[in-house]
Amino acid sequence: MTQVALPRTLDEAVSAASCEPDTELLAGGTDFCVEVNFGLRRPHRVVCLRRVGELRRWQVGDDQVVLGAGTTYTDMVERLGDDLPGLAAAARTVGSPQIRNAGTLGGNIATASPAGDALPFLVAADAVAVLRGPHGDREAAVADLITGVKRTDIGPGEVVVEVRMPRFRGPQQFLKVGTRNAMVIAIASAALVVDVERHQVRGALGSVAPVPVRIRRAEELINAEIDWEALTAPAAAVDAFAAAAAEAASPITDHRSTAAYRRRAVEVICARALRRCLTRVD
């Protein structure tokens, strides 16, 4: 007999989640339900998280940003665009209004698709996920939590509660390549977060490896070349940044694109994203 729990509080959700080993968590449903519809998943016991108000809240402080796992893509677009323009830009590229109203940040992490559009931003921003489970709370970097294609280190009974990241001041960009401007699963994507206080460019790529890829060597190259007062950089440095970013990718050829196209796309969108972050390229 199939069973469902409809908790309203986080405590209720966590206690329900850890009750039996075959318990599955349901957030926005935009991946989960598709798998059920296609016969790839036959749920027996589901905890629906949609009613848990504690998960759908966010806080932008002076030094830290906290985003509840139930924050929807629509919330990110409509409510977080001023403080997290890179995340809002990524959310804007997710699916359609119907999908953005349902899909959540926590669901994006737990599903761990290589094409998860919020993930490059979270990895670029060094976001840390807070998980609550039968053994209490723990924190894990989103980059560490996602271990492979649709694989995570989230344990049985653990609920993603929120993500925390530093508050960054400076331009942010998210660019994505696909066949349309809407309803598209990324062929390649890139998130850039410019931290004008610490003089750092941070970046990560999506859809070009099993997991989101941080572009650390490219970051090191460009950090030294930017005039941080004027926020300008030489054109050759932007090109070197983009080339190093493309080297960080390990794309495959599949039904959506080829490895060669993806690598080239990374180079193009990383250069474009950086140029948009800078006031001028000399």
Added chain:
Amino acid sequence: MSTETAGEMVAFEPVEGYQLTVNGTGMVVEEAWLGESLLYVLRERLGLPGSKNACEQGECGSCSVLLDGAVVCSCCVLAVDAVGSDVRTVEGLTASGEVADIQDALVAAGGVQCGFCTPGFVVAIYDLLRRSPAAGDLEVREALSGNLCRCTGYGRILEAVRQVEERRALGNG
């Protein structure tokens, strides 16, 4: 189905029978399975076939409904997860049939050919114009980007939205 709360515990309930509130009316779903989508339950169990079933993966928008006021694909909602929520389908967006102007405009502008996608478009257009009565072309395109139409090429549908906006503006003027 009731969800009993005792302290911090929340009870699992068997998914046998439960009640949904659809278009303002309580409707009982019996002998259900957990994995049934809201779309399936609306069409096959509750006699509301307006929401159409095409892709079953949130790509086409033909199953669009309002769930607590937000437009979603009903194929991507577990029906039992809609317990306690306000579900509005194309059959009952308003009690008075106020959306007739959207439907009239779609017909008049040639925005209906085979008609399969039309209910989903009606729900999406209704949602858009409620939020943004004077939406411009880009906003309309964005709002309808999750609804696929394989007949019209969209031009006639966009024209229908423009007509509804104009007529409502005149009517309210």
